[in-house]
Amino acid sequence: MKKILITGGAGFIGSHVVRLFVTKYSEYQIYNLDALTYAGNLENLADIENEPNYTFLKGDITDESYITNLFEKHQFDGVIHLAAESHVDRSIEDPMAFVKTNVIGTVNLLNAARKLWANNTEGKRFYHISTDEVYGSLGAEGLFTETTSYDPNSPYSASKASSDHFVRAYGETYGLPYVLTNCSNNYGPNHFPEKLIPLFINNIITNKALPVYGDGNYTRDWLFVVDHARAIDLVFHEGINHETYNIGGFNEWKNIDLVQLLCSIMDDKLGRVVGESAKLITYVKDRPGHDLRYAIDANKINKQLGWEPSVTFEQGLEITVNWYLNNADWLNNVTTGEYATYYKKQYLK
Numbered sequence: 001m002k003k004i005l006i007t008g009g010a011g012f013i014g015s016h017v018v019r020l021f022v023t024k025y026s027e028y029q030i031y032n033l034d035a036l037t038y039a040g041n042l043e044n045l046a047d048i049e050n051e052p053n054y055t056f057l058k059g060d061i062t063d064e065s066y067i068t069n070l071f072e073k074h075q076f077d078g079v080i081h082l083a084a085e086s087h088v089d090r091s092i093e094d095p096m097a098f099v100k101t102n103v104i105g106t107v108n109l110l111n112a113a114r115k116l117w118a119n120n121t122e123g124k125r126f127y128h129i130s131t132d133e134v135y136g137s138l139g140a141e142g143l144f145t146e147t148t149s150y151d152p153n154s155p156y157s158a159s160k161a162s163s164d165h166f167v168r169a170y171g172e173t174y175g176l177p178y179v180l181t182n183c184s185n186n187y188g189p190n191h192f193p194e195k196l197i198p199l200f201i202n203n204i205i206t207n208k209a210l211p212v213y214g215d216g217n218y219t220r221d222w223l224f225v226v227d228h229a230r231a232i233d234l235v236f237h238e239g240i241n242h243e244t245y246n247i248g249g250f251n252e253w254k255n256i257d258l259v260q261l262l263c264s265i266m267d268d269k270l271g272r273v274v275g276e277s278a279k280l281i282t283y284v285k286d287r288p289g290h291d292l293r294y295a296i297d298a299n300k301i302n303k304q305l306g307w308e309p310s311v312t313f314e315q316g317l318e319i320t321v322n323w324y325l326n327n328a329d330w331l332n333n334v335t336t337g338e339y340a341t342y343y344k345k346q347y348l349k
């Protein structure tokens with residue numbers, strides 16, 4: 001039996017990874033460690049919470065002694081580390097929260113794994129999930145590859161870049177067996193409505209302004225979250241030690257074009273006249289240090305591990321929009337419930 005620790009498993013991407021591992025690998029014991037901050041939500045895992053190979057642990061990766069004891073107690077064989085503060089706008093307001101969770105939290109986990117596996121690294125693996133934002137901003141041309149230099153611009157991406165460096169340093173210095181992936185923008189069910197797609201779906205439903213930063217001509221590469229989880233499964237099991245893989249959707253959209261598309265889908269779903277939702281588009285002050293364009297060259301994971309997205313953007317958006325329309329309670333809980341303090345402050349002014 002393998003014991004796998006998944007950190008941040010109650011969050012958006014983490015919950016999809018936990019579900020995939022719990023349902024696909026009945027021979028593994030999956031431990032989901034999550035601090036249940038505003039973005040962590042056990043409702044995301046209600047369908048698998050009683051599975052015999054699943055254990056939820058409420059805890060904080062910044063708590064060094066808790067993490068040390070946890071590793072001693074459970075003797076994990078693998079770690080899939082997704083716990084992170086992830087929202088760029090929040091990092092601009094409170095960089096230290098990002099240093100604590102993303103840097104110190106990651107180093108706590110690395111230390112615990114290194115100690116636990118000091119005498120035998122056979123079959124052990126530390127998998128760090130990171131972001132394409134560590135590479136900084138592209139101009140109109142080019143793609144991020146695994147050899148692109150790091151050039152982070154926001155406190156969020158600086159914290160993730162730092163954590164990536166720590167993971168590689170532990171590989172070089174202590175021989176820690178690791179793999180690392182840098183992924184583009186995810187979307188899909190369970191995404192907290194502070195990020196572009198779920199925020200705008202929620203605002204269209206509730207007839208609130210759609211705040212497009214700057215001129216809206218910023219470009220992101222969008223990937224359906226379930227396809228990211230499939231990639232994580234593949235890299236965890238078949239990725240080569242000490243290697244990095246970029247994961248992307250081969251799917252670039254300018255923000256304003258994406259928002260227009262979303263508005264037309266929502267008009268259709270909500271039975272509104274064509275153009276009704278787009279009237280909510282409001283250009284607002286730009287995000288400071290806003291990266292112009294992210295675009296991933298996902299050829300390495302495609303060629304070496306045979307991964308590619310399983311759904312088109314149209315299919316993924318259809319699933320996502322339907323999920324939000326069918327899960328009004330989830331949306332209501334995260335925007336008005338006990339975890340919603342930040343949300344209320346930011347978006348319900």
Ligand SMILES: Cc1cn([C@H]2C[C@H](O)[C@@H](COP(=O)(O)OP(=O)(O)O[C@H]3O[C@H](CO)[C@@H](O)[C@H](O)[C@H]3O)O2)c(=O)[nH]c1=O
Pocket residue numbers: 086087088089130131132133183184185186194195196197199211212213214218219220255287294
């Ligand atoms: C929330 C919000 C965002 N935007 C813009 C900013 C970006 O150009 C684009 C997407 O913004 P966000 O949804 O915040 O995502 P972004 O900053 O690209 O970062 C995401 O994607 C990254 C991967 O690229 C992840 O590492 C981050 O955790 C994740 O938050 O939309 C708006 O124009 N208005 C908004 O209200």
